[in-house]
Amino acid sequence: MSSSLAPAARGSRMAMLVIALCWLVVLFDGLDMFIYGSALPHMLEQHALGLEPSMAGDLGSYATFGMLVGALSSGTLTDLIGRKKMIMSCTALFSLASALCAAASTVTVFGLGRTLAGLGLGGLLPTAITMVSDYAPRARGAFVIGTLMTAHHAGGILSAYVALWIVEPLGWRAAFWVCVVPLVIAVPLVARYMPESLSFLVAKGRTTEAHDLAARYDVEIPAAKDPQAAGDRWYALAQLFRGREWIQTLMFWLASFGGLLLVYGVATWLPTMMRNEGYELGSSLNFVVVFNLGGIVGMLVAGRCADRFGAARISAIWFVLTAVGVYLLSVHMPLGLTFTVVFVTGLFLNSAQTMIYATVAGYSTSANRATAVGWTSGMGRFGAVFGPWLGGQLLANGAADWGFTAFALSAVFSTVFITLAGLRMSRRNPEQPAARSVTATA
Known part of the structure; x- marks a missing residue:
C-alpha cells in the first residue's frame, strides 16, 4: 500500500x-x-x-x-x-x-x-x-x-x-x-x-x-x-582568532560559560533550593514541571523573536529577565505567584542560551559556522561543570539563599558579554540580518 x-x-x-x-x-x-x-x-x-x-x-x-x-x-x-x-x-x-x-x-x-x-x-x-x-x-x-x-x-x-x-x-x-x-x-x-x-x-x-x-x-x-575537510577543521578554528576576531570569540565563550552555569546549576539544585526556602517536597518537584513547561514555550517563541529583532538582542534581554526571575525565587511568595515566576524564569532561561548559539551562527561564515558554534558550546560546558558544584558548596556552607543570587549574577555575567558581542557586531556590520532562530542546543 x-x-x-x-x-x-x-x-x-x-x-x-x-x-x-x-x-x-x-x-x-x-x-x-x-x-x-x-x-x-x-x-x-x-x-x-x-x-x-x-x-x-x-x-x-x-x-x-x-x-x-x-x-x-x-x-x-x-x-x-x-x-x-x-x-x-x-x-x-x-x-x-x-x-x-x-x-x-x-x-x-x-x-x-x-x-x-x-x-x-x-x-x-x-x-x-x-x-x-x-x-x-x-x-x-x-x-x-x-x-x-x-x-x-x-x-x-x-x-x-x-x-x-x-x-x-x-x-x-x-x-x-x-x-x-x-x-x-x-x-x-x-x-x-x-x-x-x-x-x-x-x-x-x-x-x-x-x-x-x-x-x-x-x-x-x-x-x-571536500576530501581535505579534516584539515579545514583546524583552519576554521584558526579563523576564530585571526586579527582581532579573538575578542569576539572570547565574548561568545564567556557568555556561553555563564549561560550553561546557570542552566545546569538551576537544573540540579532547583528542587533542593526551593525546599530549603520552606516549600514542601511535592511543591518543590512541581516547580521542576513548571520550569520545564516554560522551557518548552521559550524554545518555540524565542526563535521567532530573534528572527525579527536579532538573536544577540533577544539573548541579552532574556538573560536580564532570567536574572530577575532567579533572584525573585529567593523571596518567599504566595505559592501561585511563585509558580508563575518559575514558569517565566524557565521560559527565558533555557532559550537565552540557545540564542547565544543562534548569534554565533548568524555571525559566522559558512566555512567556519559549525566550528564556531561547536566550540562556543564546548567552552560553555565548563560552566555546566561549575554550576552544580557551586550550588553544592553554597548549600554545604549554610548559604543556600545565596544560591539564587549567585545564579542570578551568572545571568548578568552572560548579559554583559552577549551585549558587548552584539554591539561589536553592529559596529562592524550595521546591516547584518538577524541570526538564525535555532541552530543548536545547550
Missing part, C-alpha cells in the same frame, strides 16, 4: 519517523539529565550513600563533565560509526550507567555512573540534531530542531513525576532503575526503524545505498564533503 503514495508523502512519513524516534531518545536524555536533581532532596534527607550537600554538588558536576567530553568527542566517533549507531550507543550507555547508579553501594560508584551517563548524554544530543537535520522537510530545519529540543524539557517534566510517584514510596534507587527503560524500548526501536544518516553514507562513499534510500523516501542527498 505504501508504494501507491506520492514520493513527497513517503518522504514526509520518513521524516516524521526519524524525528519521532529522535524525539523519543532526547526525551529519555532529558529524563536522565534531570532525574538526579529531582531525586536529590530525598537522597539528602535520607543521607543516601552518606551523601552530604558538598558531595552532592560534586556528583552533579560529574555528569556535566561527562557531557563535556561526550559532546567534544561525538563528532569524531559519529564519523567513524555513523549517526544511527552513535544514537544507539549513547542511549545504551546512559541507560546502563543509570543501572550502575541504581545499584551503587558507595558514592564513588554512584559518581562513576553519573560520569558515564554524562558521556552518553553529551554525545546523543548533537548526533540527534544532525540526524533530524538530514531528514527535516525542506525549509523547516530550524523548526524541526526547535521541536526536538522540547523533548529535553519534557524529560525534565517526566523526571519530576518519577520522583513524585516512585521515589517517595520506593526510594531513590527506583528512579534510576526507571532510567534504564530506554535500553529496552528506545534502542530496539532505533535499531529496527531508523535509517542511517545520508550525509554519513555519502561521506563513507556508500553512494549506491544513499541514492537508494533517498529515492525510496524522496529526500535530497547532501553534497559530498
Whole structure:
C-alpha cells in the first residue's frame, strides 16, 4: 500500500519517523539529565550513600563533565560509526550507567555512573540534531530542531513525576532503575526503524545505498564533503582568532560559560533550593514541571523573536529577565505567584542560551559556522561543570539563599558579554540580518 503514495508523502512519513524516534531518545536524555536533581532532596534527607550537600554538588558536576567530553568527542566517533549507531550507543550507555547508579553501594560508584551517563548524554544530543537535520522537510530545519529540543524539557517534566510517584514510596534507587527503560524500548526501536544518516553514507562513499534510500523516501542527498575537510577543521578554528576576531570569540565563550552555569546549576539544585526556602517536597518537584513547561514555550517563541529583532538582542534581554526571575525565587511568595515566576524564569532561561548559539551562527561564515558554534558550546560546558558544584558548596556552607543570587549574577555575567558581542557586531556590520532562530542546543 505504501508504494501507491506520492514520493513527497513517503518522504514526509520518513521524516516524521526519524524525528519521532529522535524525539523519543532526547526525551529519555532529558529524563536522565534531570532525574538526579529531582531525586536529590530525598537522597539528602535520607543521607543516601552518606551523601552530604558538598558531595552532592560534586556528583552533579560529574555528569556535566561527562557531557563535556561526550559532546567534544561525538563528532569524531559519529564519523567513524555513523549517526544511527552513535544514537544507539549513547542511549545504551546512559541507560546502563543509570543501572550502575541504581545499584551503587558507595558514592564513588554512584559518581562513576553519573560520569558515564554524562558521556552518553553529551554525545546523543548533537548526533540527534544532525540526524533530524538530514531528514527535516525542506525549509523547516530550524523548526524541526526547535521541536526536538522540547523533548529535553519534557524529560525534565517526566523526571519530576518519577520522583513524585516512585521515589517517595520506593526510594531513590527506583528512579534510576526507571532510567534504564530506554535500553529496552528506545534502542530496539532505533535499531529496527531508523535509517542511517545520508550525509554519513555519502561521506563513507556508500553512494549506491544513499541514492537508494533517498529515492525510496524522496529526500535530497547532501553534497559530498571536500576530501581535505579534516584539515579545514583546524583552519576554521584558526579563523576564530585571526586579527582581532579573538575578542569576539572570547565574548561568545564567556557568555556561553555563564549561560550553561546557570542552566545546569538551576537544573540540579532547583528542587533542593526551593525546599530549603520552606516549600514542601511535592511543591518543590512541581516547580521542576513548571520550569520545564516554560522551557518548552521559550524554545518555540524565542526563535521567532530573534528572527525579527536579532538573536544577540533577544539573548541579552532574556538573560536580564532570567536574572530577575532567579533572584525573585529567593523571596518567599504566595505559592501561585511563585509558580508563575518559575514558569517565566524557565521560559527565558533555557532559550537565552540557545540564542547565544543562534548569534554565533548568524555571525559566522559558512566555512567556519559549525566550528564556531561547536566550540562556543564546548567552552560553555565548563560552566555546566561549575554550576552544580557551586550550588553544592553554597548549600554545604549554610548559604543556600545565596544560591539564587549567585545564579542570578551568572545571568548578568552572560548579559554583559552577549551585549558587548552584539554591539561589536553592529559596529562592524550595521546591516547584518538577524541570526538564525535555532541552530543548536545547550
